[in-house]
C-alpha cells in the first residue's frame with residue numbers, strides 16, 4: 063500500500079537526484095562519472111511522468127527558522143533562571159517578522175509555540191517545505207562562565223560524509239521497498255550522485271556561515287572563534303543548507319542580561335534578519 067506521503071517522498075528523491083545531476087555537470091567530473099551520470103539520466107527519464115515540475119525562474123527564497131528546544135525541554139538555564147527555549151522562540155519570531163519585510167524572502171518557523179519537537183521532525187519540516195536555508199536558533203551554556211558572544215555551527219565534515227553514506231544506503235533501500243528495484247549499476251550511480259549533492263549542500267552551508275559570521279561581527283559581539291562545526295542531528299538535511307546560531311551564552315552574566323532584554327532580542331533578531339536576507343538574495347543562492 064503506497065500512501066500520499068510515500069509518493070511525495072519518491073517525488074522529492076527524484077528532484078534531489080536531478081539536483082545531483084546538475085551538481086555533477088557543474089563540477090565537470092572526469093569521463094567515467096559523466097558516463098554514469100548519463101546512465102542515471104536515462105533512468106530518470108523513464109520515470110519522467112511522475113517527476114516534479116521545474117521551479118519558476120526566481121521564486122522567493124525560503125528560510126526555515128527553528129527555535130531550539132521547547133515544551134518539556136527548556137534547553138540551557140541561565141544564572142538568573144532564563145530558559146533557552148523562551149529566548150529562542152522570541153528571537154525566531156522576531157526574525158521571521160523582520161524577514162517578512164525584505165523582498166524576495168519568505169520565513170517560516172518549525173515551531174511557533176512552547177512545544178516539544180524532536181530533532182528529526184525539525185529537519186523533516188525544513189526538507190518538506192523545500193527550504194533554501196535552515197537556521198536553528200539557540201543560546202549556549204558553558205562551564206567557563208567567561209565565554210560569551212555569538213557563534214555559528216555547520217555540520218562537521220566527517221559527520222556529513224558518514225551521514226551521506228548512511229543516507230545513500232537508506233535511499234537505496236527505500237527504492238527497493240518502493241518497488242523501484244533498479245539494477246545494481248544504477249543504484250551505485252544514485253549513491254555517487256547523492257553524495258555529490260550532499261557535499262554541495264554542505265559547501266553552501268559553510269559559505270553561508272562565513273558570510274553570516276563576518277557580517278554579524280560588525281554589529282554584535284562574537285565568540286572568540288565564532289565559526290564552529292559539530293555533528294548536530296538538526297543540521298543533517300542532505301538537501302537543505304543548514305546552520306545553527308548560538309546567540310550568546312546563558313552561562314555568562316553579561317550575555318544572559320542581554321538575552322533577557324526584549325529590546326536586545328529585537329536588535330539581534332533584526333541584525334540576523336538583515337544579514338540573512340542579504341545572503342539569501344546574494345550570489346550564493348542566486
Ligand SMILES: [Zn+2]
Pocket residue numbers: 130131137138146200201
Ligand atoms: Zn540549545
